[in-house]
Amino acid sequence: METLIKKYCKSKQTLRGLPIRVVISGGGPVGLLLAIMLNETLGNKVEVAIYDKRWKKNGKKVYWKTKKDGNTRRTQVITLQSKLLKLLPSHLLEHLLPNNGFSEVWPYSQDSPIELGRPKNIRIIDIENRLLNYVQNSNVQLIPEKFQPEKTQSLNCDILAICEGVHSQTRQYYKSEFGLADPFPYSINGEHLEDVILSIQVKSGLSTSEAVILTLIQRRFLLNMTNDGYGHLNVRLTKGEAQEFKRSNSIFSTTFWPKIQDGLKLFSIQPNDVMEVNCFNISMKHESRFSTIINYESSSNATHAFLLGDAANGIHFWPGRGLNQGFVSVMSLVKSLQERLLKGNVLRAADYSKHEAVMHMLQHRHKSRAWEAMIRRVGNKSFSIRQLIDVDDELLETNRNQLLNDLFGQFVAISSRLNSRLPNMPNWDMIKERLELLSNETLKALVVSGPWETFWSGGPEIDLNIFYPKAN
Numbered sequence: 134m135e136t137l138i139k140k141y142c143k144s145k146q147t148l149r150g151l152p153i154r155v156v157i158s159g160g161g162p163v164g165l166l167l168a169i170m171l172n173e174t175l176g177n178k179v180e181v182a183i184y185d186k187r188w189k190k191n192g193k194k195v196y197w198k199t200k201k202d203g204n205t206r207r208t209q210v211i212t213l214q215s216k217l218l219k220l221l222p223s224h225l226l227e228h229l230l231p232n233n234g235f236s237e238v239w240p241y242s243q244d245s246p247i248e249l250g251r252p253k254n255i256r257i258i259d260i261e262n263r264l265l266n267y268v269q270n271s272n273v274q275l276i277p278e279k280f281q282p283e284k285t286q287s288l289n290c291d292i293l294a295i296c297e298g299v300h301s302q303t304r305q306y307y308k309s310e311f312g313l314a315d316p317f318p319y320s321i322n323g324e325h326l327e328d329v330i331l332s333i334q335v336k337s338g339l340s341t342s343e344a345v346i347l348t349l350i351q352r353r354f355l356l357n358m359t360n361d362g363y364g365h366l367n368v369r370l371t372k373g374e375a376q377e378f379k380r381s382n383s384i385f386s387t388t389f390w391p392k393i394q395d396g397l398k399l400f401s402i403q404p405n406d407v408m409e410v411n412c413f414n415i416s417m418k419h420e421s422r423f424s425t426i427i428n429y430e431s432s433s434n435a436t437h438a439f440l441l442g443d444a445a446n447g448i449h450f451w452p453g454r455g456l457n458q459g460f461v462s463v464m465s466l467v468k469s470l471q472e473r474l475l476k477g478n479v480l481r482a483a484d485y486s487k488h489e490a491v492m493h494m495l496q497h498r499h500k501s502r503a504w505e506a507m508i509r510r511v512g513n514k515s516f517s518i519r520q521l522i523d524v525d526d527e528l529l530e531t532n533r534n535q536l537l538n539d540l541f542g543q544f545v546a547i548s549s550r551l552n553s554r555l556p557n558m559p560n561w562d563m564i565k566e567r568l569e570l571l572s573n574e575t576l577k578a579l580v581v582s583g584p585w586e587t588f589w590s591g592g593p594e595i596d597l598n599i600f601y602p603k604a605n
């Protein structure tokens with residue numbers, strides 16, 4: 134580490150003209166895309182070093198640590214919207230989406246219009262492998278270490294881009310500069326809403342369109358998979374289930390395992406096709422700012438710090454836009470710097486006002502949408518879905534036919550909206566056959582969870598061209 138710091142500092146004696154020196158902490162998809170885009174867009178006007186604690190070096194190459202090294206790679210399937218992909222250079226896109234290297238599962242939408250194609254499903258492990266592979270032979274310096282914010286000053290960089298994900302320690306270290314996040318907009322009656330999600334790695338026997346429709350008519354289970362049926366079944370737990378799971382050694386020994394089995398039946402997942410089971414908590418807070426100045430040595434010798442990706446905006450994954458907004462945040466910063474460098478080398482807060490505005494727009498657009506995936510509005514009141522699906526006490530009142538009818542209504546509404554946007558639309562008989570496999574209790578949880586919300590969460594997406602018409 135010390136040698137690397139010295140090497141980096143040594144090459145900095147000529148500060149502060151060009152090249153602009155950028156340190157990126159965190160080499161997940163967002164950090165890697167930033168490194169690539171800065172390198173490709175700004176060329177020799179920029180010098181980029183990127184740290185990740187999940188990498189290791191072997192010879193000249195950097196690799197992802199494996200299970201043996203104590204790193205479990207993430208395999209969740211990510212949906213990337215085609216409008217976003219259009220922002221990336223074509224040679225990078227070819228590398229990120231090689232033939233047979235992605236699936237098309239979700240329907241056309243505002244963010245994936247017919248002229249640009251359906252959204253693309255890719256496992257996060259594949260996104261990370263492809264981006265790391267792409268950046269290996271560039272000028273970007275890959276540092277397989279944990280970034281330590283207390284040493285930022287000695288790195289003497291112009292820009293620190295914090296891309297460490299939702300639990301960023303560097304964001305925490307600079308909390309006086311970035312300010313604290315506010316949990317109240319994402320609370321109910323003053324209680325910060327937190328979902329606990331069971332994420333089961335599975336293989337489903339359903340077609341992708343069947344999986345999409347069964348996912349959209351309710352909000353207890355979410356299956357996102359690739360064409361071969363591999364993916365993750367995510368289960369929203371009630372408060373009681375989450376507490377019980379914490380206390381138990383295994384999901385199979387919990388009292389609610391039969392309800393999870395209903396989810397497996399619904400999505401045609403055989404017991405042998407259940408692989409790893411993980412559990413994570415997810416909540417949202419309103420961030421106050423996304424850029425700041427952390428070291429003021431002199432007005433022309435400061436370090437400008439930016440929060441990007443999940444470190445900036447941790448978004449509930451249910452509507453699936455976390456990485457999409459992370460990639461847009463990268464493109465905005467790159468375009469903002471590109472514009473500035475056309476005018477000269479000095480960088481001041483005012484130079485990235487537009488970028489800061491984009492970050493707030495992304496926060497507003499994506500957290501508003503994601504909030505609708507955590508709650509259900511009834512009249513003037515909001516209820517957490519996790520509370521609504523806690524239906525044990527109401528079982529006696531359950532009428533199975535009525536529940537199936539309710540789900541039929543949700544199926545009709547959704548399929549009429551998607552008819553021209555999703556190929557091979559399943560019919561009600563097929564959907565009903567799957568629902569018939571479930572207990573009354575599970576059917577009731579599906580009904581009260583409500584279908585995916587589309588009215589409050591719909592509408593226009595953030596368009597970078599409004600701000601950066603010239604920076605291509």
Ligand SMILES: Cc1cc2nc3c(=O)[nH]c(=O)nc-3n(C[C@H](O)[C@H](O)[C@H](O)COP(=O)(O)OP(=O)(O)OC[C@H]3O[C@@H](n4cnc5c(N)ncnc54)[C@H](O)[C@@H]3O)c2cc1C
Pocket residue numbers: 158159160161162163164184185186187209210211212213257278279280281296297298299301302303332357365367441442443444450452453454455456457458459
């Ligand atoms: C179940 C699930 C489904 C999802 N589905 C979708 C979807 O369909 N569509 C979508 O757009 N998004 C989806 N997301 C969200 C998406 O995974 C995240 O938005 C994305 O991973 C964020 O990328 P990132 O690079 O900002 O952060 P991360 O992926 O968290 O990467 C952060 C990196 O920083 C490194 N790091 C952290 N601290 C340090 C340090 N101090 N020094 C060095 N390195 C450090 C970590 O090792 C890691 O590599 C989903 C998320 C989940 C959990």
